[in-house]
Amino acid sequence: MNEVVRPEAARPTPVSSGDARDRGGKAQPILTAENLRKYFPIHGGVLMRKIAVVKAVDDVSFMVLKGESLGIVGESGCGKSTLARLLMCLTPRDAGSLVFDGDPIGGTSGLSLRELRRYMQIVFQDSDASLNPRLTVEDSIAYGPRVHGMASAEARALARDLLQRVGLRPELFGMRYPHELSGGQKQRVNVARALALNPRLLILDEAVSALDKSVAAQVLNLLRSLKRSFNLTYLFISHDLDVVQYISDRVLVMYLGQIVEIGPAEAIYRRPMHPYTRALLNSRLALDPRDRVETAPLTGDPPNPINPPSGCRFRTRCPFAEPICAKAAPALAKWVDRASHVAACHMADRASGHSRAGAAPPPLARHVRPEAIVSG
Amino acid sequence: MWLYAARRILLAIPIAVGVTVICFGLVYLAPGDPVQTLLPPDASQADVAYLKQVYGFDKPVPVQYLKWLGRAVSGDLGTSIQTNRPVLLEVTRALSHTLIVSIGAVLVAFPLAIALGTLAAFHIGRGLDRVATGISVVGVSVPNYWLGIVLVIIFAVQLRALPATGMGPEGSDSFDVTRWSQLKYAVLPVITTATVPLGIIMRSTRAAVAEILSQDFVQTLNAKGLGRIAVLRHAVRNALPQMLAVMGLQFGYLVGGSILIETIFTWPGTGFLMSKAILTRDIPLLQGTMLVLALCFVAINLTVDLLQTTIDPRIKRG
Amino acid sequence: MTDASFPLSLPSGAEDRFAAAPRGYWHTVGRRLRYDYVTLFFLLVVGLIALAAILAPLVAPFDPNKTSMLYRLKPIGYRGFLLGTDELGRDMLSRLIWGGRMSLTMGLTPVAIATSIGGFLGVVAGFAGGWVNMLVMRTMDVFYAFPSVLLAVAISGTMGGGVANGLVALTLVFIPPLCRVSEAATTQIRTRDFVEAARASGASTLSIIFYHVLRNIMAPVFIYASSLISVSILLAAGLSFLGLGVEPPTADWGLMLSTLRQSIYVQPLICALPGVAIFIASLSFNLVSDGLRQAMDIRV
Numbered sequence: 001m002n003e004v005v006r007p008e009a010a011r012p013t014p015v016s017s018g019d020a021r022d023r024g025g026k027a028q029p030i031l032t033a034e035n036l037r038k039y040f041p042i043h044g045g046v047l048m049r050k051i052a053v054v055k056a057v058d059d060v061s062f063m064v065l066k067g068e069s070l071g072i073v074g075e076s077g078c079g080k081s082t083l084a085r086l087l088m089c090l091t092p093r094d095a096g097s098l099v100f101d102g103d104p105i106g107g108t109s110g111l112s113l114r115e116l117r118r119y120m121q122i123v124f125q126d127s128d129a130s131l132n133p134r135l136t137v138e139d140s141i142a143y144g145p146r147v148h149g150m151a152s153a154e155a156r157a158l159a160r161d162l163l164q165r166v167g168l169r170p171e172l173f174g175m176r177y178p179h180e181l182s183g184g185q186k187q188r189v190n191v192a193r194a195l196a197l198n199p200r201l202l203i204l205d206e207a208v209s210a211l212d213k214s215v216a217a218q219v220l221n222l223l224r225s226l227k228r229s230f231n232l233t234y235l236f237i238s239h240d241l242d243v244v245q246y247i248s249d250r251v252l253v254m255y256l257g258q259i260v261e262i263g264p265a266e267a268i269y270r271r272p273m274h275p276y277t278r279a280l281l282n283s284r285l286a287l288d289p290r291d292r293v294e295t296a297p298l299t300g301d302p303p304n305p306i307n308p309p310s311g312c313r314f315r316t317r318c319p320f321a322e323p324i325c326a327k328a329a330p331a332l333a334k335w336v337d338r339a340s341h342v343a344a345c346h347m348a349d350r351a352s353g354h355s356r357a358g359a360a361p362p363p364l365a366r367h368v369r370p371e372a373i374v375s376g
Numbered sequence: 377m378w379l380y381a382a383r384r385i386l387l388a389i390p391i392a393v394g395v396t397v398i399c400f401g402l403v404y405l406a407p408g409d410p411v412q413t414l415l416p417p418d419a420s421q422a423d424v425a426y427l428k429q430v431y432g433f434d435k436p437v438p439v440q441y442l443k444w445l446g447r448a449v450s451g452d453l454g455t456s457i458q459t460n461r462p463v464l465l466e467v468t469r470a471l472s473h474t475l476i477v478s479i480g481a482v483l484v485a486f487p488l489a490i491a492l493g494t495l496a497a498f499h500i501g502r503g504l505d506r507v508a509t510g511i512s513v514v515g516v517s518v519p520n521y522w523l524g525i526v527l528v529i530i531f532a533v534q535l536r537a538l539p540a541t542g543m544g545p546e547g548s549d550s551f552d553v554t555r556w557s558q559l560k561y562a563v564l565p566v567i568t569t570a571t572v573p574l575g576i577i578m579r580s581t582r583a584a585v586a587e588i589l590s591q592d593f594v595q596t597l598n599a600k601g602l603g604r605i606a607v608l609r610h611a612v613r614n615a616l617p618q619m620l621a622v623m624g625l626q627f628g629y630l631v632g633g634s635i636l637i638e639t640i641f642t643w644p645g646t647g648f649l650m651s652k653a654i655l656t657r658d659i660p661l662l663q664g665t666m667l668v669l670a671l672c673f674v675a676i677n678l679t680v681d682l683l684q685t686t687i688d689p690r691i692k693r694g
Numbered sequence: 695m696t697d698a699s700f701p702l703s704l705p706s707g708a709e710d711r712f713a714a715a716p717r718g719y720w721h722t723v724g725r726r727l728r729y730d731y732v733t734l735f736f737l738l739v740v741g742l743i744a745l746a747a748i749l750a751p752l753v754a755p756f757d758p759n760k761t762s763m764l765y766r767l768k769p770i771g772y773r774g775f776l777l778g779t780d781e782l783g784r785d786m787l788s789r790l791i792w793g794g795r796m797s798l799t800m801g802l803t804p805v806a807i808a809t810s811i812g813g814f815l816g817v818v819a820g821f822a823g824g825w826v827n828m829l830v831m832r833t834m835d836v837f838y839a840f841p842s843v844l845l846a847v848a849i850s851g852t853m854g855g856g857v858a859n860g861l862v863a864l865t866l867v868f869i870p871p872l873c874r875v876s877e878a879a880t881t882q883i884r885t886r887d888f889v890e891a892a893r894a895s896g897a898s899t900l901s902i903i904f905y906h907v908l909r910n911i912m913a914p915v916f917i918y919a920s921s922l923i924s925v926s927i928l929l930a931a932g933l934s935f936l937g938l939g940v941e942p943p944t945a946d947w948g949l950m951l952s953t954l955r956q957s958i959y960v961q962p963l964i965c966a967l968p969g970v971a972i973f974i975a976s977l978s979f980n981l982v983s984d985g986l987r988q989a990m991d992i993r994v
Binding site: 395513519521523525534629636640651659666 | 832833835836837839840841842843844847848849851852924928931932935936937938951955958959962965966968969970972973976977980981984
Binding site: 088113117121122126130131134135140143144147193197 | 886888891892894895901
C-alpha cells in the first residue's frame with residue numbers, strides 16, 4: 001500500500017475569488033516563514049545555569065501557498081511540533097519573520113496576535129487533553145467566537161452548526177462532556193472548535209496520529225471535504241508517511257530542526273532526492289508479505305539536537321556521506337513554484353564537489369506497485 | 377548525587393532564615409511595648425534603659441533582628457523571665473524529655489502502622505481492610521488531648537494502674553527507661569501520642585502498597601509463581617521512599633506539636649515549656665523554644681529528603 | 695460530502711439506539727453518592743450538628759450559662775439534665791449544643807477564609823510562574839517549616855488569645871497548604887492542551903483563568919479544604935483547651951474539656967463528654983470529605 005491514487009492528483013483546490021479576506025490574490029503565499037529559529041535552554045549544575053541549548057528549529061524558511069495542503073514529515077524530535085507552535089505564535093520565536101498574506105505578524109505595523117487568531121488555527125494531537133473536561137462540547141466550541149465578541153446565543157448556534165458539519169449531531173453531542181466521546185469524535189470536536197473562528201489556514205499537528213486507522217481515515221476524509229467547503233489551506237504535520245501522502249499536495253521533510261527537502265507529493269514519494277527521505281520511504285512496511293526489506297534502511301537514533309554534527313546534519317547516518325558533507329552544510333535551493341522539487345543535499349547541488357553531485361538520484365529500493373484504490 | 381544534596385541544603389538555608397524572621401517577629405505581635413514583654417513588670421528605669429541598649433531597641437528593626445540572630449547563632453537565646461535561667465538550657469533539657477515520649481511513640485506506632493497498612497493493602501476491599509481503615513480514620517479524627525484524658529480516666533482513675541501526670545517523683549533529670557517505676561509514667565503519654573501517627577501512617581502505607589500491588593509487574597511476579605513473601609519484599613522496598621517522607625513528617629510533628637499532650641500529662645517537655653511561656657508571657661522563652669523546635673523540624677525534613685534520594689534516585693525534585 | 699467511501703457517521707438510526715442521554719458532572723457525583731451509605735450517614739450527622747448549632751436557642755433545654763451551686767457535677771439523667779451538669783451546675787447538653795456553635799464557627803471560618811486567600815495566591819503563583827511563583831511558594835515553605843499546632847499556639851499565644859486572634863492564627867496556619875494545593879493544580883492544568891487551545895483562540899489570560907482554569911482546580915481545592923475542616927475543629931478546640939481561644943464563660947467544647955479536667959475523679963463520664971462531641975464532629979467531617987473525594991474522582 002505504498003501508493004494511493006487520488007483523482008485530483010497534484011492540483012490544489014483553487015481559492016475562490018469570492019473570499020473577501022483574500023488580500024494578495026492567488027500568487028501570494030498565504031504564509032511565509034523566514035529564518036525561523038527556536039532554541040530551548042537546558043539548565044544544570046548546582047545553580048541551575050544555562051549550560052546548553054536544544055536547537056529545536058534552526059533557520060527554517062518556507063512558504064505555504066493558498067488553497068494547498070502542505071504536509072510536514074519527520075521523525076520524533078525533528079522539530080515539527082515546535083514549528084507548528086512557532087507558526088501559531090504560541091511559543092515566541094527567537095529569530096525569523098512570519099508574513100501572513102502580505103502582512104507581517106507581530107511588530108508595530110503588522111497583524112496583532114488577536115487578529116492572527118482569526119486567520120490561523122490549530123488542531124492538536126491529543127484529542128482528549130485539548131478539551132476542557134469541565135465544559136460541554138458546545139461550550140468548548142462556542143468559547144472562541146465569544147472571546148472575539150460574538151453574543152453567547154449566536155455562538156452556541158454557530159457551535160451547533162459546526163457540529164453538524166463535522167458529522168456529529170448537535171442534539172446528541174452538544175451537551176456531552178469530553179469523557180463521553182470516543183477519540184475520533186473528540187477530534188471532530190477539535191476540528192469544529194478550530195473552524196469556529198473561520199480561519200483561512202488550519203494547522204493539524206499530528207491530528208490523526210493517536211486515532212485508530214479506520215477512525216483516522218474518516219477524519220481525514222472529513223478534513224478533505226471541509227477544506228473545500230470552508231476554503232481552507234492546510235498545514236498537515238505527521239510522522240506517518242502514508243497519511244501525509246494521502247492528504248498533501250506538497251510535502252516538506254524535516255530533520256533535526258531543518259528542512260531537508262520540499263516538493264510536490266508525488267515527486268517526493270516517487271523520486272525522493274534527499275537520502276533521508278529515501279530512507280524514510282524505504283522503511284515503510286508493505287502489506288504484501290512477499291515484499292520484504294532485508295536490511296534496515298535507516299539505522300540508529302537521530303543524533304543529539306544539542307550538538308548536531310558539523311556540516312550536513314544527516315551525514316552520520318547517510319550511506320552517501322563524503323568529506324565534503326562534514327565540511328559544509330548543504331543549503332536548500334530556492335524553489336520557484338508549486339512544482340519545484342528541491343533538497344538540501346550536496347548530491348543535488350552540481351557545484352558542491354560531491355562525487356555524485358548533479359547525477360540522478362538513486363531509485364527507491366522498493367518496487368513500487370500499483371495498489372488497490374483506498375479511497376476517493 | 378552530592379550535587380543534589382548540596383542544592384537541597386542550599387535551599388534549606390533561606391527557609392531556616394525565614395523561620396528565624398518569624399520567631400523574631402513574634403515579639404512584635406504581642407500587644408504592648410516589646411521591652412515590657414521582655415522584662416518583669418517591676419523592672420526599674422535603669423533596667424529598661426539597659427535592656428533597650430543591649431537589645432538595640434533604639435535601633436531600626438532589621439538591625440535588632442541581626443543582633444538577635446547573631447546571639448542566637450552563638451547559642452545565646454536570652455534569659456527566661458520566669459526562671460532567670462538561660463533559655464537554651466531550658467529548651468535543651470525540655471527537648472530531651474519530649475524526645476523520650478516522641479521516640480517511644482515512634483517505636484510503638486510506626487511498626488504497627490506499617491504492618492497494619494500493608495496487611496490492609498493485601499486484603500484491600502475486604503473485611504480486614506475495612507477494619508484497618510476504620511482504625512486509621514479514628515486515629516486521624518480523634519482529638520489526642522481528649523484521648524489522653526479518657527486514658528487517664530480509665531487507667532488512672534478507675535483502674536489506678538498507671539499514674540495520671542508527671543514524670544515521677546524521682547524527677548525529670550534522671551529518667552531511667554529501664555525501670556518500670558519510672559517508665560510507667562511514660563506509658564500513657566506514649567500511647568496517646570502514638571494514636572494520630574498510627575492513623576496517618578497506616579493510611580499512607582495502605583495507599584502506597586496498594587498502588588504498587590495494582591501495578592502490572594506484580595501480576596508478573598504472581599504469574600511466575602513467586603510467593604507472597606517475594607511480593608511483600610518488593611512492595612515494601614518500593615513503598616519505602618514515600619513512606620519515609622510521611623514518617624519523617626510525623627516524627628517532626630511529634631517533636632514540635634507535643635504541647636497539648638504534655639499539658640495534659642504535665643510532662644516537662646518543650647510543649648509544656650511553651651504553654652508555660654505563653655501563660656507567663658515569657659517572650660524570650662517562647663521565642664527560643666519556637667526557634668529550636670522549628671529548626672528541628674526543618675532539619676528532620678531535610679534529612680528525610682536526602683535519605684529518600686539515596687534510597688530511590690528517581691525522586692529528585694527541583 | 696458525497697465523495698467519502700468511509701461514512702462520516704453511522705446511519706442515523708443506529709446512533710439513536712446507542713446514545714444515552716448526556717449527563718452532567720454533578721449528576722454523576724450525586725448518583726455515586728447515593729449508594730455510599732457511610733458517607734450519607736455521616737452527612738446526616740454533620741447536618742444534625744450544624745442544625746443544632748444554628749438552632750441552639752430553640753433546641754437547648756436550659757440556659758447554658760445559668761449556674762447553680764446545688765446541682766454541680768450531677769450524673770447523666772439527673773432530674774432532667776439529660777447529660778448531667780458541669781462543675782458550676784450548668785446543664786451539659788445545653789452547653790454542648792451552644793458549644794457546637796462556637797466550635798463549628800472556629801472550625802469552618804478559618805478554612806473558608808484560608809481557601810479564598812490561599813486558593814487565590816496559588817492560582818496567581820501557578821499562572822505567573824518565574825520569580826512570582828518562587829516568592830510566593832518559598833514564603834509558604836517558611837510557614838510550612840512549623841508544625842501546625844506550634845504555629846497556631848505561638849501566634850495566638852503572643853497575640854494574647856481570644857476568639858479573634860485564634861481565628862487569625864488558624865487562618866494563617868491553613869493558608870500555606872491550600873496555596874500549595876491550588877498552585878500544584880494550576881500548574882498542572884496550565885500546561886494542558888486545552889489551555890493552549892484557548893490561547894490559540896485569542897483569549898486573554900484573565901478569561902482563560904476564569905473560564906477554563908478555575909472550574910478545573912475547584913474540585914481538588916475544595917476536596918482538600920473539606921478535609922481540613924476536621925483538622926480545624928480539632929485545632930480550634932485545642933487552642934481553647936489551652937486557654938487561647940474562647941474565653942469563659944462562653945460555652946466551647948475545648949474550653950469545657952479543660953475546665954472539667956479537674957473533676958475527672960468525681961464524674962469521669964461527664965468530663966469526657968465535650969471530647970466525644972469534638973470527636974464525633976471531626977470524624978463526621980473527615981468521613982464526609984473522604985466520601986466526597988471518592989465520588990468526585992471521576993475520570994474527567
